[in-house]
Amino acid sequence: MADTSVTPGHFKVCGREFPTVKWWRLKNLRSAYFLLFFVVLTSATNGYDGSMVNGLLSLPQFKNYMNNPSGSIKGLFSGIMFLGSLLALPITPYIADGLGRRWGICIGSIIMIFAVVLQSASVNFQMFIAARFFLGFGVAIAHGSAPLLITELCHPQHRAIFTTIYNTTWYIGSIIAAWLTYGTNNIGNQWSWRVPSIVQALPSILQITCVWFVPESPRWYISKGQPERALKVLAHVHAEGDSEDEVVQLEYEEIKETIAIEKEAEQTGWLELFKTKGNRHRLLILLSAGLFSQWSGNGLVSYYITGVLDGIGITDPDTQLVINGCLNIWNMIVATTMCFFVDKIGRRPLFLASTAGMMICFIVWTICSERYDATKIEANGSAVVAMIFLYYTCYNSAWSGLLVGYTVEILPFSLRAKGMCYMFAMVDLALFFNTYVNPVALDHIEWKYYIVYCVWLAAELTFVYFFYIETKNTPLEEIAKHFDGDAALIGGAAATEKGRILEHDIHEKGTTTATTEVHEDKV
Template sequence: MVKYNARIASNPYVVGSFACIGGGLFGLDISSMSGVLNNNHYKEQFGFPGPGAQGAIVASMPAGSLLGALTVTQLADRLGRRKTVILAGIFWVIGSILQSASVNRGMLVVGRIISGISVGLSSAVVPIYQSEITAPAIRGRMVSLQQWAITWGILIQYFIQFGCSYIDGVASFRIPWGLQMIPAIVLSLGMLFFPESPRWLFDHGKEDEALQVLADLHGQGDPKHPLVQLEYEEIKQQVYFERTEGAKSYLDLLKPGNPRRVMLGCTLQSWSQLTGMNVMMYYIVYVFEGAGLTGRRSNLIADSVQYVLNVALTIPAIIYIDRWGRRPMLLAGTLAMGFWLYLVGGLQGRFGHWGTLDGKTVWLVENNDSATKAIIVCSYFFVCSFAITMGPVSWTYPAELYSLKIRGKAVALATASNWAFNTALAFAVPPLLDAIGWKTYFIFGTFNFACFIHVFFMFPETVGRSLEEVEEIFKSGHVFTAWKIGRDVGRKDVAGVVQEREHSDEEKGTATPEEKA
């Protein structure tokens, strides 16, 4: 394995953001499918799949992601965070090759499952890697870049799909599916020059290397920097404590203090799917066709606006996530998303009817330009609400909840919950739209309001705390009164902790003359 570059590692923003390419792979897949749903060459090649068949094709990728997310529980702890990210890139390349060369539904599904394994690996391990290499003050910003990378993947691949839609023949969808392997190649090769997680290194007996990585990341190469020493000591004490606690197994997730945190991580990732966001991403073509937007080119252009907004509105969340806090963003986002989905459903129900489109019976809004525009605008506002709130927080929050002993398995389990619901919804939504039409939006709107209630009562704030300080939050005894947990619970001041330790050393007679001075 190539030794990491210390100059690169001296910038935590560079280290943390590069790994986000792994998140971008998921975005590539979303638009690689949504962009072909009304491509006649795609339909002809794969036998004009109906709602059930198309749902199964789309769902094959998140099904593979579920498998990958569960596998990462072992890989992240045994191989390391960095090597697991590299492996994810390799799987993606293999899956992309199979998809671009697919001649029938079976080959396409196999390729998407393999690509899904890659996405499952990267979506679970990248937030772990980022949370373990970044300082608490910027951790939320760095982990939220995972979501921004997803939005960029969606946008870039969609415009590639849009450009290739002018190509006649199967190349119109094969070329985009082949090009999406390029970011994975860059990811796997580039990660060779980045450091391993210092927490993983210490846990595997590489204390000196862990200290040097912390120094490169947080102390300009100085191992004696106060923040470096504080983090090193916290990692040291935490690892030693956890080694005495027992084996690292799934049973640890059930030990006192852990079930609640495991539940919070899993339910938040599940809620992120039940908001309806990926439904609006995967099947936006169906949504806008049902709203009365006719013409393939017009639909593609309207879709692209939604993807641009998704990228743009994620930026404020990245900048301010560590200032706004996790709870306020989740609470505001779920209320807003529920509101916009209810409007979409209400407009569809009021002005639509069952009609025929491309030989299929669907719920349509016809000859009502105002209603069509209103539905599209509400869809845009829904996406904006997700991008600036739930999107980044759903990746940041679970990575902050757990101790080192269970972090790999717990984050992977939370991510697996994401993919389990993603798989179910990807499979179920086309038949659902086919059966109940506009009422589908009320279902997802209600999920958002239910999520608001859950967050309000049970999700404590974790912003600005070190991973070790989060432990104190869950010792406070607040289970159904999360709103009472202030931002100062569990917080430690770097200078104060260093001074306290020096004072303790002086009392024990172990402080050096330099420390006493």
């Protein structure tokens, strides 16, 4: 396994250590990170939607307009969005790899704006459902490109923090939606739910306007035969325009040679993740991360907090909306704070501690719910609310940010877009099932449904212990060593023996081709 130790105050590139970079002191890096905020908005859009649905289902005006939807219909409100996302996934990598990361974000945003217009103008249940299908379709395309651009553009020292922050901004959107629906609850007509729906278009409008100021991924430029543009981007963002900077040159050579080796090996298809031991290990992590991130009990609160709170006697819409709003603020604080520890503590310890904590909290949550059901004592209901906050503290220690941060970094460039589709497909499948089943289960068996998650979390903890490995303090291209060992396809100074052989073959092939062309010219 590759060495992940780094001297404090340094970062690694190609096995060499360099002094830390203060991004706020460098104009170009500071500007690039500011612009990446508009890329991050993709995740915030997703969070806005989840909280908005929660809020709308608490609004009497919305429920009356939609003829008081039952548990299964409530599930369809959210679930149809994830079905739309699932159907968009097969084309997502072709947009991100073919047209570029920025075009993927832009196309997804355009579709989302169309969906928001349809949703805001809905005159019946069917129209609202159709709009949410297209919303999911657009989110999937943007979501399949945004984290790739972030992880491929960031300075190697800041990559882990920035890619982990990406998914935690889900809560920024969630907070805005939670408090906006709380405010519009005082509007006594249909605008109480149409206003939050209209505001949902704002992040997508900002992305379409600003994403073109963000540099394209240098790795994508190299994959398209434009190495000069890639070097220019790396130099501009990572070294204030100095293309001769040592870190930039090491990065450039490693990226260029690694992508060339991957192309030579022809490891770009959908089935490549099934073919080698290292790729199968990656696939297990991708699928499990997508599943665990949604099947850990968090779906009960993310989309159906009203049903959970109804079950412990908190039925006032204002009170439910305040709890939802405060919970999302707490979630954002915890999730964002933990992003700055992923390279200090490590991915594996965070995943283990987070999952173990969730399991303990959910057991206590279940016991308190049973006690309230049996006694109707208000203190037991209050204890459930406290356990929800503690549970999310544990969840956000790892699963919120590292869902994307960890999965995107373990994939080689040639499989990154397709591999993330596997992960997002599992997320959508889990959400589609959860959002449709959760309200039905809560209606019929109430707190007893929580027992399922208590058992499931124990199984999750076991799986994480045996399959999740550490990747901290490792440059993006070199993470392959953790999974493939000596078979890792890496170029540059960090190349493995197999990588060097393939690199030599590529060079020999190029020399032979050039010699042949010269001979033909002479003839």
